[in-house]
Amino acid sequence: MNKDDRVNLEHSSVLLIDDNQQALDMLGSVVQGFGVREQIKLTSATAAVKLLRERSVDLIIIDCADPEMDSYAFTRWLRRETPAPMKYTPVIMVTGHASQSKVREGRDCGVSFVVVKPITPNVLLKRVVWLAMDGREFIECPTYVGPDRRVRNFGPPMGEKGRRAGDLSAHIGIAKEANMEQADIDALLKPQKVQL
Amino acid sequence: MTKPVTTTISAGSAVGEGEGATAVKVVSSLSKKMAEPGGLTVADIERRSKERLLSHKADAMRSVEAAVAELEQRVGVGADHPDEAFYLTASKMLDVAGFFDTGPLYDAGYSLCELLDVMQTSGQWNGDSVRVHVRALRMILNAGCETTPQSASLLSGLKALLDHARA
Numbered sequence: 033m034n035k036d037d038r039v040n041l042e043h044s045s046v047l048l049i050d051d052n053q054q055a056l057d058m059l060g061s062v063v064q065g066f067g068v069r070e071q072i073k074l075t076s077a078t079a080a081v082k083l084l085r086e087r088s089v090d091l092i093i094i095d096c097a098d099p100e101m102d103s104y105a106f107t108r109w110l111r112r113e114t115p116a117p118m119k120y121t122p123v124i125m126v127t128g129h130a131s132q133s134k135v136r137e138g139r140d141c142g143v144s145f146v147v148v149k150p151i152t153p154n155v156l157l158k159r160v161v162w163l164a165m166d167g168r169e170f171i172e173c174p175t176y177v178g179p180d181r182r183v184r185n186f187g188p189p190m191g192e193k194g195r196r197a198g199d200l201s202a203h204i205g206i207a208k209e210a211n212m213e214q215a216d217i218d219a220l221l222k223p224q225k226v227q228l
Numbered sequence: 229m230t231k232p233v234t235t236t237i238s239a240g241s242a243v244g245e246g247e248g249a250t251a252v253k254v255v256s257s258l259s260k261k262m263a264e265p266g267g268l269t270v271a272d273i274e275r276r277s278k279e280r281l282l283s284h285k286a287d288a289m290r291s292v293e294a295a296v297a298e299l300e301q302r303v304g305v306g307a308d309h310p311d312e313a314f315y316l317t318a319s320k321m322l323d324v325a326g327f328f329d330t331g332p333l334y335d336a337g338y339s340l341c342e343l344l345d346v347m348q349t350s351g352q353w354n355g356d357s358v359r360v361h362v363r364a365l366r367m368i369l370n371a372g373c374e375t376t377p378q379s380a381s382l383l384s385g386l387k388a389l390l391d392h393a394r395a
Contacts (some may be wrong), residue, residue, distance in 0.1 A: 067268045144336065149334075173249030
């Protein structure tokens with residue numbers, strides 16, 4: 033991102049959830065600086081659940097350790113219990129220290145991005161911009177609902193058969209150039225006269 | 229939001245989501261709205277956000293000070309037995325300190341959280357390690373959270389304690 037690049041968050045609604053009022057206010061100030069006109073600040077994930085039953089938002093930023101419903105449980109609820117397109121809402125989880133028991137939970141709950149403190153406005157902005165350009169597919173299956181956890185697609189593991197229709201053989205890997213036109217392929221295969 | 233394109237993942241033995249998973253191509257409302265012309269330059273956004281954030285710094289540092297005082301009080305009462313309140317106070321402090329450049333203070337606070345988590349998980353509680361961490365937090369705070377040879381030395385000592393707890 034260059035300093036002169038423009039980022040337009042004027043029309044986006046952002047839901048901020050933090051069980052620490054002081055941290056919530058600071059997060060709100062950062063997001064306000066991004067040019068967001070509509071931000072909703074809540075101090076509990078259960079209040080956010082009530083809100084999302086009434087209306088949608090464009091982005092959710094959450095840092096909540098409330099035992100009743102923490103960031104992980106909220107994201108699981110959003111991904112599994114709400115209808116499309118709400119379930120696809122990008123979620124950025126902000127965290128200070130993540131206990132060992134929560135690391136795997138963080139990976140599996142379906143968040144779009146985890147941002148670890150200390151955070152700066154610049155880091156948070158980069159993540160928001162990245163999410164706006166996020167080309168990952170949304171995966172739904174019995175054990176996981178959320179954005180594809182493979183940020184980079186290197187193709188299926190060696191020796192494994194890919195499960196997606198577009199997966200190439202592991203020995204070929206992901207395409208690096210655009211597909212050739214069929215006419216070009218035909219031309220390569222066409223017998224041609226050789227000048228001696 | 230445009231109608232998403234859904235594809236079904238074919239069966240296979242690869243690890244991951246498993247047979248019957250669906251992959252949906254989604255363009256979020258965030259993407260569409262951010263693609264509209266207008267907005268602010270990155271330079272303006274950074275300046276505005278930093279200014280707004282700085283207005284909270286004095287209050288935030290008072291909260292950090294109060295959290296360290298609370299940890300000291302708990303250590304004074306006794307740190308020889310597992311107590312979840314240590315972790316809650318330390319992580320609350322990190323939540324606030326994590327918005328500013330508090331350098332070694334944040335690192336020491338993170339080390340304390342990690343230590344408490346490791347000790348609680350393993351069941352091997354060491355009160356002395358907790359006391360040393362809290363004392364280090366106070367020293368760093370009193371020194372204005374500056375990165376100095378002394379703070380580097382303190383962090384190095386805390387890392388050794390953490391490594392020992394992990395072993």
